[in-house]
Amino acid sequence: MPYNKELEAAKKAVSRAARLCQRVQEALLQSDVQSKSDKTPVTVADYGSQVLVSFVLQKELSSESFSMVAEEDSGDLRKEESSETLRRITELVNDTLATDGSESINALSQEDVLSFIDSGKSDGGSQGRHWVLDPIDGTKGFLRGGQYAIALGMLDEGKVVLGVLACPNLPITSVASNDYLTSLDKIGSLFFAQVGEGTYMQSLYGSQSSKVHVTGTENPEEASFFESFEAAHTMHDLTSLIAKKLGVKVPPVRIDSQAKYGALSRGDGAIYMRFPHKGYREKIWDHAAGCIVVTEAGGVVTDAAGHPLDFSKGKHLDVDTGIIVTNQKLMPALLKAVRESLQEKSSL
Numbered sequence: 001m002p003y004n005k006e007l008e009a010a011k012k013a014v015s016r017a018a019r020l021c022q023r024v025q026e027a028l029l030q031s032d033v034q035s036k037s038d039k040t041p042v043t044v045a046d047y048g049s050q051v052l053v054s055f056v057l058q059k060e061l062s063s064e065s066f067s068m069v070a071e072e073d074s075g076d077l078r079k080e081e082s083s084e085t086l087r088r089i090t091e092l093v094n095d096t097l098a099t100d101g102s103e104s105i106n107a108l109s110q111e112d113v114l115s116f117i118d119s120g121k122s123d124g125g126s127q128g129r130h131w132v133l134d135p136i137d138g139t140k141g142f143l144r145g146g147q148y149a150i151a152l153g154m155l156d157e158g159k160v161v162l163g164v165l166a167c168p169n170l171p172i173t174s175v176a177s178n179d180y181l182t183s184l185d186k187i188g189s190l191f192f193a194q195v196g197e198g199t200y201m202q203s204l205y206g207s208q209s210s211k212v213h214v215t216g217t218e219n220p221e222e223a224s225f226f227e228s229f230e231a232a233h234t235m236h237d238l239t240s241l242i243a244k245k246l247g248v249k250v251p252p253v254r255i256d257s258q259a260k261y262g263a264l265s266r267g268d269g270a271i272y273m274r275f276p277h278k279g280y281r282e283k284i285w286d287h288a289a290g291c292i293v294v295t296e297a298g299g300v301v302t303d304a305a306g307h308p309l310d311f312s313k314g315k316h317l318d319v320d321t322g323i324i325v326t327n328q329k330l331m332p333a334l335l336k337a338v339r340e341s342l343q344e345k346s347s348l
């Protein structure tokens with residue numbers, strides 16, 4: 001398969017980054033939380049995860065040219081007041097690499113750490129290959145001890161051709177209802193897909209993978225839907241109006257991050273809706289990996305007008321109003337419910 005080598009490197013990279021994130025989540029200290037200039041929480045784990053993914057990909061694929069579009073940059077970390085944070089990230093990255101133990105490497109210096117973060121500075125686009133990384137997607141979920149994902153995709157000529165989602169807190173069995181919050185099942189799911197080859201899932205700690213499919217349901221009354229946990233990230237009133245019009249009976253399952261795409265790809269729920277508040281612009285790293293994981297599992301991802309997502313335009317995704325995800329059978333009815341709800345809302 002054309003992207004096998006890249007897929008193996010991507011799985012290795014996100015699995016390592018997931019271990020680093022778990023260590024930080026377990027020992028989450030107030031001092032690990034910083035604020036970027038846009039006021040979103042960013043932790044040593046976001047930076048550390050980006051360093052590890054970047055490091056592993058470049059090491060495993062050393063013969064290929066490397067371009068990556070990633071969420072974090074080193075600007076704030078280069079400021080004097082961040083020297084303790086930079087020291088902690090460097091220590092965390094080196095400890096994670098050392099406890100992995102699979103190969104001997106020289107410890108990374110603080111300068112190496114900054115430069116691995118900055119190797120995610122590409123703008124992507126419609127030509128050549130570009131990795132697309134969200135080192136921690138769902139930072140708010142991460143800080144709350146909830147769901148988050150390390151999301152890594154690859155673009156080739158503007159199309160997403162592979163995607164890997166590590167979801168360290170997602171049970172490997174279904175999260176079809178809000179009971180997942182108290183699930184005692186084994187947690188840690190890894191989803192991966194490459195174009196034309198389907199989507200697979202395995203435990204984050206095992207190698208046995210199995211093919212997954214979106215649900216085949218045609219009946220909205222049986223369909224459950226996923227949406228953001230955070231009300232600031234999606235209009236919960238709009239999604240509940242759409243769900244009502246469609247005939248969905250069960251309450252929404254609220255999960256942080258692209259773990260929603262993973263859960264949908266294995267049929268835990270049938271619909272994912274995301275309608276950010278006015279003025280928010282979507283980024284490619286928030287959807288690239290999730291999008292291919294769902295489409296290769298038989299699902300459909302479009303904007304509110306039914307257009308496929310276009311990842312070839314740089315860092316941003318320009319979508320009409322919001323993003324909707326479901327299976328092929330339910331999509332026509334979902335699009336109709338979305339259209340009617342948006343009209344109703346705009347006439348209020």
Ligand SMILES: Nc1ncnc2c1ncn2[C@@H]1O[C@H](COP(=O)(O)O)[C@@H](O)[C@H]1OP(=O)(O)O
Nearest residue numbers: 136137138139228229232233256257276280286
């Ligand atoms: N105001 C906002 N509206 C919508 N999405 C946001 C907003 N602020 C941050 N995000 C991003 O939304 C995604 C999480 O959405 P959710 O968990 O609700 O599905 C994350 O990528 C998060 O960024 P980040 O990667 O920094 O956590």
Ligand SMILES: [Mg+2]
Nearest residue numbers: 040041071139
């Ligand atoms: Mg962020």
Ligand SMILES: [Mg+2]
Nearest residue numbers: 134137138286
């Ligand atoms: Mg994100």
Ligand SMILES: [Mg+2]
Nearest residue numbers: 071134136137
């Ligand atoms: Mg992030």
